[in-house]
Amino acid sequence: MKAVGSLIFGLVLTFFGEGAFGQSPQQKAVPFHKTGILAEGTEWETPFFASDSGVEGPTVIITGGMHGNEPAGAEAADQIRHWPVVKGKIIVIPKVNQLALAAEQRRIPKFGNELSDLNRNFPKTGTPDEARTELGKAVWAFVKKQKPDWVLDLHEGFAINRQNSKSVGSSILCHPNAQTKPHFEQALAVVNASIDDPQKLFQLKSETMTVNGSLVRASMERLGAVGAILETTYADQPIAVRIRQHRLMVHRILRNLGMIENGPDQLVFRSSNETTRYVAVFQDVGVGGTGPEKIRQKLEAMEGTFETRIIGGAEIRNGSLDDFDAVIFPGGSGSKQAAALKESGREEVRDFVSDGGAYVGVCAGCYLACENFSWGLKILDAKTLSSKWARGRATLDLEFSNEATAELKLDSKKAKVLYVNGPVMGPANSELIPDFETVATFKTETAKNGSPKGIQIDSPAILRGTYGKGRVVGISPHPEQTDGLRDVLPGLLEWGLSAP
Numbered sequence: 136m137k138a139v140g141s142l143i144f145g146l147v148l149t150f151f152g153e154g155a156f157g158q159s160p161q162q163k164a165v166p167f168h169k170t171g172i173l174a175e176g177t178e179w180e181t182p183f184f185a186s187d188s189g190v191e192g193p194t195v196i197i198t199g200g201m202h203g204n205e206p207a208g209a210e211a212a213d214q215i216r217h218w219p220v221v222k223g224k225i226i227v228i229p230k231v232n233q234l235a236l237a238a239e240q241r242r243i244p245k246f247g248n249e250l251s252d253l254n255r256n257f258p259k260t261g262t263p264d265e266a267r268t269e270l271g272k273a274v275w276a277f278v279k280k281q282k283p284d285w286v287l288d289l290h291e292g293f294a295i296n297r298q299n300s301k302s303v304g305s306s307i308l309c310h311p312n313a314q315t316k317p318h319f320e321q322a323l324a325v326v327n328a329s330i331d332d333p334q335k336l337f338q339l340k341s342e343t344m345t346v347n348g349s350l351v352r353a354s355m356e357r358l359g360a361v362g363a364i365l366e367t368t369y370a371d372q373p374i375a376v377r378i379r380q381h382r383l384m385v386h387r388i389l390r391n392l393g394m395i396e397n398g399p400d401q402l403v404f405r406s407s408n409e410t411t412r413y414v415a416v417f418q419d420v421g422v423g424g425t426g427p428e429k430i431r432q433k434l435e436a437m438e439g440t441f442e443t444r445i446i447g448g449a450e451i452r453n454g455s456l457d458d459f460d461a462v463i464f465p466g467g468s469g470s471k472q473a474a475a476l477k478e479s480g481r482e483e484v485r486d487f488v489s490d491g492g493a494y495v496g497v498c499a500g501c502y503l504a505c506e507n508f509s510w511g512l513k514i515l516d517a518k519t520l521s522s523k524w525a526r527g528r529a530t531l532d533l534e535f536s537n538e539a540t541a542e543l544k545l546d547s548k549k550a551k552v553l554y555v556n557g558p559v560m561g562p563a564n565s566e567l568i569p570d571f572e573t574v575a576t577f578k579t580e581t582a583k584n585g586s587p588k589g590i591q592i593d594s595p596a597i598l599r600g601t602y603g604k605g606r607v608v609g610i611s612p613h614p615e616q617t618d619g620l621r622d623v624l625p626g627l628l629e630w631g632l633s634a635p
């Protein structure tokens with residue numbers, strides 16, 4: 136879709152010395168490819184990304200994923216690393232603690248209690264300048280070498296601090312002076328302006344020093360850096376919202392320092408000549424389960440083909456879809472997803488597809504695309520055949536069309552697929568939307584909870600159509616969670632992206 140300026144792509148990392156990473160930055164048009172590996176050669180190795188504007192200014196280090204059960208910080212850092220830097224240097228380590236992130240647990244797997252919390256392994260007040268554990272030592276040596284002016288470490292608490300003082304969730308932990316305090320106060324004001332519920336507002340916690348042994352405290356004490364631990368709250372808040380909270384806070388500070396010029400909802404920066412397709416995966420209210428992450432992992436594994444970003448209603452309302460090629464709405468609740476988008480967000484999605492973007496809706500995302508809901512997008516000429524949606528969870532038989540079997544390179548036109556309350560559909564015969572084409576049909580059914588029997592067999596399970604210049608794929612069951620069918624969604628996405 137819209138090609139965003141590519142001014143940054145040649146400016147990466149001159150301060151590390153050209154050639155240090157195996158290629159000069161000019162050779163590749165992909166922005167911010169891995170610029171180096173921390174703890175290289177060990178099981179802890181993790182990439183860092185660095186952008187040097189070439190203009191004198193502060194050096195800011197941003198870290199995420201220090202604790203493995205706090206994914207929003209890692210995801211936010213991974214988005215922020217794409218921002219073009221116009222002054223100073225920004226160095227991002229998005230996933231500091233890769234093994235803990237993979238295990239989705241706070242502590243470093245396999246260490247005893249004392250060493251397992253990475254953010255207690257940095258030099259403590261009044262002790263020798265030594266970090267502990269192989270990973271802690273590697274991170275500390277790297278951070279010291281950068282001589283940072285600022286260190287911002289992105290975390291998540293288990294509860295919102297103003298509701299539960301046992302957690303530091305939804306707060307900015309800092310120890311500012313008169314000069315730096317306004318930055319934190321403004322970051323607080325910006326993030327709080329995005330929150331409707333007064334019980335969920337962030338707080339500035341600046342009276343006490345950040346925890347002893349943390350990267351931020353060590354950087355403040357030993358390197359003279361300005362530091363802060365930014366904390367969202369993972370309980371009961373969708374990840375897109377938490378990522379955005381981090382992004383808003385970091386954005387305010389970087390803007391104040393004059394280091395960036397982009398807006399806070401800029402999720403993608405792309406060069407005009409790259410072939411990577413950018414896919415937004417909706418993970419706001421109304422999205423549940425492990426499906427979205429499975430989709431992202433599958434697409435990201437196709438290196439050079441797809442890059443994905445988590446997106447929420449706020450970003451969509453602010454026009455972020457313009458920079459993407461496709462959007463995926465995963466399973467959960469269609470009406471709740473619609474509510475999270477709000478009317479203006481739904482209009483943005485319709486405009487996105489109408490202008491040539493691809494839409495893939497799975498289960499709830501397929502309901503969302505249908506024609507017959509007041510809250511729906513009405514971009515697929517299909518309607519549900521019954522208002523009783525709780526048909527249950529079952530493994531059902533599917534039959535793909537001959538054309539789809541060949542196109543998707545399936546071994547057989549028959550397959551078994553996981554189904555969880557997805558829409559049972561028929562033609563809506565709308566005058567405004569072109570007819571859909573059936574990709575696969577249900578050959579068996581489930582009809583629990585008093586839902587009508589006999590309507591699911593031979594109804595379209597996977598269908599596709601056009602809307603304006605764009606293409607829409609509706610998937611009632613869950614091929615992305617079914618062994619043997621995991622390539623179906625990427626295959627249909629490719630079709631969606633090949634609109635003339």
Ligand SMILES: [Zn+2]
Binds near residue numbers: 201202205290291
């Ligand atoms: Zn943490």
